[in-house]
Amino acid sequence: MNDNLFSLRGRPIVITGGLGQLGLQFTKTLLERGARVAIFDLEVEDDRIKTALGHRPSESELLTLSVDVTKRISIERALDQVRKHWYTPLGLVNNAALDSPPGAGAAENGPFENYPENSWDRVMEVNTKGVFLCSQVIGGAMAEAGRGSIVSIASIYGLVSPDQSLYEYRRQRGEEFYKPAAYAASKSALLNLTRYMATYWAPRGVRANTLTLGGVFNDQDEEFLERYHARVPLGRMAQPEDYNGALVFLLSDASSYMTGSNLIIDGGWTAW
Numbered sequence: 019m020n021d022n023l024f025s026l027r028g029r030p031i032v033i034t035g036g037l038g039q040l041g042l043q044f045t046k047t048l049l050e051r052g053a054r055v056a057i058f059d060l061e062v063e064d065d066r067i068k069t070a071l072g073h074r075p076s077e078s079e080l081l082t083l084s085v086d087v088t089k090r091i092s093i094e095r096a097l098d099q100v101r102k103h104w105y106t107p108l109g110l111v112n113n114a115a116l117d118s119p120p121g122a123g124a125a126e127n128g129p130f131e132n133y134p135e136n137s138w139d140r141v142m143e144v145n146t147k148g149v150f151l152c153s154q155v156i157g158g159a160m161a162e163a164g165r166g167s168i169v170s171i172a173s174i175y176g177l178v179s180p181d182q183s184l185y186e187y188r189r190q191r192g193e194e195f196y197k198p199a200a201y202a203a204s205k206s207a208l209l210n211l212t213r214y215m216a217t218y219w220a221p222r223g224v225r226a227n228t229l230t231l232g233g234v235f236n237d238q239d240e241e242f243l244e245r246y247h248a249r250v251p252l253g254r255m256a257q258p259e260d261y262n263g264a265l266v267f268l269l270s271d272a273s274s275y276m277t278g279s280n281l282i283i284d285g286g287w288t289a290w
């Protein structure tokens with residue numbers, strides 16, 4: 019096999035939310051493929067990088083920049099930094115997202131009828147507007163340079179409804195627990211934002227795709243895991259590593275004829 023097909027050697031790639039559970043895994047994978055990675059996250063936490071990678075790569079390989087993806091000026095300043103150190107990015111991974119806003123109250127996971135309006139606004143702001151702004155600024159710069167790949171991280175819950183029966187055991191023990199609506203709506207919005215950007219920028223060499231993921235193991239409780247596993251044809255939750263191949267494929271020349279599309283990696287969740 020010609021491994022150059024999947025090479026990212028020397029390419030500057032921005033990843034938003036790069037200090038999260040999947041973000042750190044994605045960062046590690048991109049570095050291993052030879053990319054230069056710029057993490058855009060709320061706070062610069064080098065300890066998390068050292069723990070995840072085993073060392074702190076030099077600034078020729080990894081930049082960590084404090085960016086709020088909901089603020090255009092913050093994204094523009096960080097892009098200037100990336101260009102100062104390297105050059106215009108060749109890849110953007112829109113990965114930052116909120117499931118529930120930090121510190122959200124009990125109503126957050128309560129019945130749909132009482133889902134708080136401010137939680138809806140915050141989730142849409144980070145998950146949808148954040149992708150719009152980062153794509154506008156960084157995708158725009160890539161279009162000027164005439165090449166690039168945008169990968170926006172979506173979710174099975176942006177394709178199908180959350181299966182609320184997974185949480186029945188919590189309701190039976192007295193908790194009012196429902197997976198909230200805003201996350202699902204925010205992720206499905208990415209599918210058509212992606213198609214828009216793909217057709218808009220196709221003549222200027224920028225591709226845009228979504229990568230739809232299933233749930234990732236993160237020490238969830240046994241009862242949840244049992245129900246989730248039964249719901250997945252492959253019988254398990256994803257490990258963070260399960261998505262590495264798809265991400266490298268979408269950012270590299272291996273996917274050069276793919277744009278406006280959605281790659282689903284979910285253990286078969288959406289197949290039945």
Ligand SMILES: NC(=O)c1ccc[n+]([C@@H]2O[C@H](COP(=O)([O-])OP(=O)(O)OC[C@H]3O[C@@H](n4cnc5c(N)ncnc54)[C@H](O)[C@@H]3O)[C@@H](O)[C@H]2O)c1
Nearest residue numbers: 035037038039040059060086087113114115173231233234
């Ligand atoms: N973990 C899963 O089970 C799962 C399943 C499907 C899809 N996804 C998607 O994968 C992506 C990564 O998920 P994760 O589980 O690693 O999440 P995470 O919560 O571990 O990480 C999210 C990161 O985004 C950052 N972030 C939040 N708001 C931001 C802002 N305004 N500006 C900049 N950065 C901000 C956080 O600081 C954090 O580092 C998300 O898009 C998520 O929706 C995750």
